[in-house]
Amino acid sequence: MGSRRLKSYAGLFLSTVLLILGIAPLIHLIAVISINGIYVITKNFPGFFFEERPLPGSEEIGGVGPYIVGTLILTAIASLIGIPISILAAIYTTQSIRSRIGPLTSTFVRAIIEFPTIIIGLSVYGVLRSLDLALQMIGAQSPIPRFSALSGSIALAIVMAPFIYSQVEVSLKGVPMHLKEAIYSLGGSKLASSYILLRYVKASILAGVAIGVGKAMGETAPLLFTAFGSDHYPVGGFEALLKPVGALTLAIYNMALSGYSNWVEASWGAAFILLSISIALFTVIRIITRSG
């Protein structure tokens, strides 16, 4: 009897140790990024948010302004493309029961949702490159250059859409049957009923959108072959969307591996900014899903 108890305590103790091992790295990570990041940002306080990257190996910290702007542009355009398409598609899937397109969409989305995101960036690059090469043969120019803010946004939209789609699909399917019947019995069109349903689940749709936007903003890999990166502010209005653009994630990756101490320091500051935004987004999502 005693040995069974002892074994039980040992097992539960081991589980708790493993839980601590699972959480400790995150807490350490948050602490290290915050301490280093805040230290770096205070060295060049307001300037860090809008200045450009300094010369490598110099004493200056400089700033990450262009990367913040780049991340905002990429995420905004990706959201403009990705959010409406994925919400509308999820509505169609759940509301048109006899359609074959709906289940097919779900199958495809489920196949791609956990895919390595580098593959998505690479595919966008591949399609745009083929398009460019084909158009060059007839002497024309591709409307979307492969290394541009626009192509980066397309890649992020493809990364983001499956998450929003599945979340909206699940929440629309989860509406209680008696409520659906009541809405259909109003005699309105499918569009009108969908609109009413959508309002009923708006909290969870908002959460889905936030999850998707958060994913897109934190992505690095799909941008390597598309947005490519740039260290200067985008200039020239809409023309700028056709040129390479920087992003916080790309900047952290490149500067951390650069080996120059002032760039490495800047990457800590950039990481702190990115981490703060993603923790804030996560908390918002938590609050929405808990209260909804």
Place this chain on the structure above:
Amino acid sequence: MDRLAVNRRSFFNNGDILFRFIGISNIAIIMTIFLVVFILSSEGFKIFLRDGLNFILTSSWSGVKESYGILFALGGTLVTGLMAILIAMAISIGSSIAIVEVLPRRLKSVAGFFLDLAASVPTVIYGLWGLFVLSPFVFTIVGPPILEPIKSYLGYPGSLGTSLFTASILLAIMISPFAAAIIREALISVPRHIDEALHSLGLTKFEVAMLKLRYIRRSVLVASMVAYGRAVGETIAVSMVVGNVMNPEFWKILNPGYTIASLIADQYQNAESYYYMVPAIFGAALILFAIGLLVNTVVAIISRSGKYGE
């Protein structure tokens, strides 16, 4: 005001026709995914046409010689993925048991919060932490005195402590929240009558937990596959700690090396300078794609054949 009401009524009644147009978004999504698969296969196929299976079975990566074989990266991917999943399953199973069976109610949600937050941190931030905190830590804790004698068997880390082993540890940290979420969810949703029946047998708490774990073994398997898929596809964080060195002896895990994903990420800037490097990168991505598809298919098969039970 009157016209608005009419408009509203017509929207209310004629929306069926408009509704069909919404289906365009579905077609757009399907076409996009189709295009992704198509371009990957058609571009990647070129390198297989030239090199055949040698592309997978040899180790070389040289733009100047236009010679590409990704065995070293494929091996690195499989080795790091396997080590990461072993560590991650221990952590995720342990922490799920701890959260469901040990922790008091208030701490349960705190622990759950942190695990879910860990899953949402951008991977490049894990990479930064891995490069400047984890790698030196691994290097000093293993330490040169221990490293020197086993050097010829397991290799030696690069500067800053980057190695396949370091990448595996970082991957394990990154993927265990995903596995833990699935296992925890399954443990919580074990039917109440089964929970009560187990407790009524007079078993200890840990014995109950072990039996419950047996009961949800399908979910544990799904969790491990999902986590493995993530580990294989993770690009940026791995690229920052794996060393990015061509290491044909990928079983020497303390050497720096490459994974397929980190190879692609590392080579993006000079890909277009060489004639066959772009197809080679697509070929590498195609293999990554195949592994991912395999993992997703297995997950789908396991989940379809009943969530729990025999």
